[in-house]
Amino acid sequence: MDQLKVHNSLKPGAPVPFVPIEPGKVSWNYAQTDIIRRIMRDYFGFKIKFVMNITDIDDKIILKTRRQKLLELEKSKTYTESELSKLAAQAFQAYAQGNLPELLKHFDGSDLSPGNYARDIIREGKPGDDETKMKMHINNLNAATKAIQDNRIFGGADEILLPYLDSLYKHTIDARDHTIFTDVTQYWEADFMKDMDALNIMRPDVVTRVTTYVPQIATFVEKIVQKGFAYEADGSVYFDIAAFEKAGNPYARLRPESRNDKALQEEGEGSLSKNLGGKRGAGDFALWKKSKSGEPSWPSPWGEGRPGWHIECSVMASDVLGAHIDIHSGGIDLAFPHHDNELAQSEAYYCENGHEHIWVNYFMHMGHLSISGSKMSKSLKNFQTIQDALKTDFTPRGMRIVFLLSRWNQGIEISPDMRTMAEGWESSLNSFFIKAKSHIAEANGRSVTEDVKSLSLNGSGDELQVALKNAEAEMQAALLDSFDTPRAMRCIDKLIKDFNIHEHAHKTNMDVRGLENIARWITKMVGIFGLDANASPPHGGIGWASTSSNSNLSPAEIVAPYAEVLKRVKAEVNSLNVHSETLDQLLSTNPETEFEPLSRKSNNPETLALPYLRNISRIRDTLRTLAPTSTSKKQILIFSDQIRDSDLLNLGVYLDDRPDNQPALIKFIPASELLAQKEEKAAKEREKAAQKEKVRLDRERVEFERTEKAKNSHLEMYKGDEKWSAWDADGIPTRTKEGEDVPKSALKKLRKDWEKQKKVHEEWKAKNGT
Known part of the structure; x- marks a missing residue:
């Protein structure tokens, strides 16, 4: 096999060869990489140890859970209406001052509405992150204004109350009561896992949580201090970048251009780390933080405190995977400072005698999810939950x-166009699987002794075999090239198009074996990509794996509905009194002889149903052949449609009639889809009939109006109009109501209209004998 190459953030540019620390095995720190993980495991054959770190006490979690707790306590208090209004006004002012100080210049304290200011600064089009954040703050203030006016402050103005209450009461939180924070994170962890299951994302091999690692973290930090790469200041411990580099170690290897970015440094330290003084260098980052009021704390050699954000992942990943890790992954926004700081502190911990230590070999950073050009983010409130997306816009597969x-x-822009593209790809694949299984089943059923492989070429050449070979080579090239899945998806799409061309050109001599090989290979690839939640390695079979809806039924119970339809069909054919040698033979055929051996080997509903469906389909095909010369032609055709459009459709089976006396293809399609298609077709027919009726009524209306107009005599057509005061012998106006002569230009137009009316009126009289 050619060399697998991956994009490695430690070596920017083209993909680099992937060489694991231990051949055939990969140690991996988890983050949103299920597709790549499956490809490495099921396509390239690596054995992977996958670790997911859960940070359950970082600054964002502490802040969010603490504020929510304080809000709940506040709601339990008794307020007068004026006291509650005062609280809301103070919270509004504090929120505006803290997030949009310019806003306060545009209105006085008596007017809380920021609406005019909002309209001035919010522009149309795609916003950047800064403008999205500004919109979020303004929307929060607008919502709070309306809530205050409607006297529903709790529930409507929570977004401005949360930070204000936190500033007043955070000191009341018990720092040793960690359950305030961990109860919430455990709930969201369970919710996260539920979402991952819904998307068919494999669970990690190991899950680590910060709150169970605090003693180990303190020990880890202490060793870094002892090596001279960290220092204590006022109860906090900071990583000493200058000392680390002086010893010959590189810092900010992932994003060297960002190492002096103050905004990113502050974001990496966390919102609760402000005013922690004593840092020697501007870029030095906290390994251990002195806990302030309202923050969880643990004992340490430096006093009561809590772990820094970056150190958590280093300790947990190292504990499970050791001093060397093959792959570390995460979102691109974590590259600096989070992952760069992880690298530095881990390499400082493990390095000996000044020798550089390589902690991670490959960093794989995922691109952002974007909506309308802005990064999807909870902090920006422009995100959509997976549960909401699955309820409204997407299926898990989609x-x-x-x-x-x-x-x-490279990131993903969530847009209607992308959704349409995904739906088109899935629809094409669904159609292919249905046709493939139909053709293979039809070929297998041509005779009891005939084998599909004996039908392999059948005079149609080896073009499908060549197409598959090319697709396999293209797929390998795509996946070797740093898991280029768009190219891989195009490869599958092209192979399906190649088959469609072959099917159209070889209606009666299709390469069935070639089709089967293609279908099995595509099934394997979509299984590897995780597109079938019911499939598992080695991803055999053809098409999407069936659900377990029939798993509790015996084979006899599975085929009972199909056997019942066959029984009714045979009874109806006997009542039609239509005969031929072929038809009589089919009516005497007993599918039970095929079912019995099958039932001992398979529980697949489609496989078990085929003997009955073939019998039904062949009876129907034979009837349609006999219909043109039969005295029961009308009844036969009605019965034929009933079998296809009712009896079998309700069982999730469609008989696709083909030209040139070819037998109908048996297609298994979910009954819900078939019924939806039937209703859509009926709706179009109703719409067509309604449009036809509208045209008829419009035509009748026009004809009625024309007839009514024709009844009016040309001699009287102008007599009732108040615009005129005198007329000639033909009834054409000669003077206006003011007594003036009708202008020649107007008289010409009046005469022309009079001539037209005269013609239609005389035609009407002649037609009606008047």
Whole structure:
């Protein structure tokens, strides 16, 4: 096999060869990489140890859970209406001052509405992150204004109350009561896992949580201090970048251009880390933080405190995977400072005698999810939950297809166009699987002794075999090239198009074996990509794996509905009194002889149903052949449609009639889809009939109006109009109501209209004998 190459953030540019620390095995720190993980495991054959770190006490979690707790306590208090209004006004002012100080210049304290200011600064089009954040703050203030006016402050103005209450009461939180924070994170962890299951994302091999690692973290930090790469200041411990580099170690290897970015440094330290003084260098980052009021704390050699954000992942990943890790991954926004700081502190911990230590070999950074050009983010409140997306816009498979259609390291723009593209790809694949299984089943059923492989070429050449070979080579090239899934998806799409061309050109001599090989290979690839939640390695079979809806039924119970339809069909044919040698033979055929051996080997509903469906389909095909010369032609055709459009449709089976006396193809399609298609067709027919009726009524109306107009005599047509005061012998106006002569230009037009009316009126009289 050619060399697998991956994009490695430690070596920017083209993909680099992937060489694991231990051949055939990969140690991996988890983050949103399910598709790549499956490809490495099921396509390239690596054995992977996958670790997911859960940070359950970082600054954002502490702030969010603490504020929510304080809000709940506040709601339990008794307020007068004026006291509550005062609280809301103070919270509004504090929120505006803290987030949009310019806003306060545009209105006085008596007017809380920021609406005019909002309209001035919010522009149309795609916003950047800064403008999105500004919109979020303004929307929060607008919502709070309306809530205050409607006297529903709790529930409507929570977004401005949360930070204000936190500033007043955070000191009341018990720092040793960690359950305030961990109860919430455990709930969201369970919710997260539920979402991952819904998207068919494999669970990690190991899950680590910060709150169970605090003693180990303190020990880890202490060793870094002892090596001279960290220092204590006022109860906090900071990583000493200058000392680390002086010892010959590189810092900010992932994003060297960002190492002096103050905004990113502050974001990496966390919103609760402000006013922690004593840092020697501007870029030095906290390994251990002195806990302030309202923050959880643990004992340490430096006093009561809590772990820094970056150190958590280093300690947990190292504990499970050791001093060397093959792959570390996460979102691109974590590259600096989070992952750069992880690298530095871990390498400082493990390095000996000044020798550089390589902690991670490959960093794989995922691109952002974007909506309307702005990064999807909870802090920007422009995100959509997975549960909401699955309820409204996507199926689990559809969402995975969207990810597959984009390069993992380049980001994804969630848009209607992307959704349409994903739906089109899935629809094409569904259609292919249905046709493939139909053709293979039809070929297998031509005779009891005939084998599909004996039908392999059948005079149609080896073009499908060549197409598959080319697709396999293209797929390998795509996946070797840093898991280029868009190219891989195009490869599958092209192979399906190649088959469609072959099918059209070889209606009666199709390469069935070639089709089967293609179908099995595509089934394997979509299984590897995680597009079938019911499939598992080695991803055999053809098409999407069936659900377990029939798992509790015996084979006899599975085929009972199909056997019942066959029984009714045979009874109806006997009542039609239509005979032929072929038809009589089919009516005497007993599918039970095929079912019995099958039932001992398979529980697949489609496989078990085929003997009955073939019998039904062949009876129907034979009837349609006999219909043109039969005295029961009308009844036969009605009965034929009933079998296809009612009896079998309700069982999730469609008989696709083909030209040139070819037998109908048996297609298994979910009954819900068939019924939806039937209703859509009926709706179009109703719409067509309604449009036809409208045209008829419009035509009748026009004809009625024309007839009514023709009844009016040309001699009287102008007599009732108040615009005129005198007329000639033909009834054409000669003077206006003011007594003036009708202008020649107007008289010409009046005469022309009079001539037209005279003609239609005389035709009407002649037609009606008047």
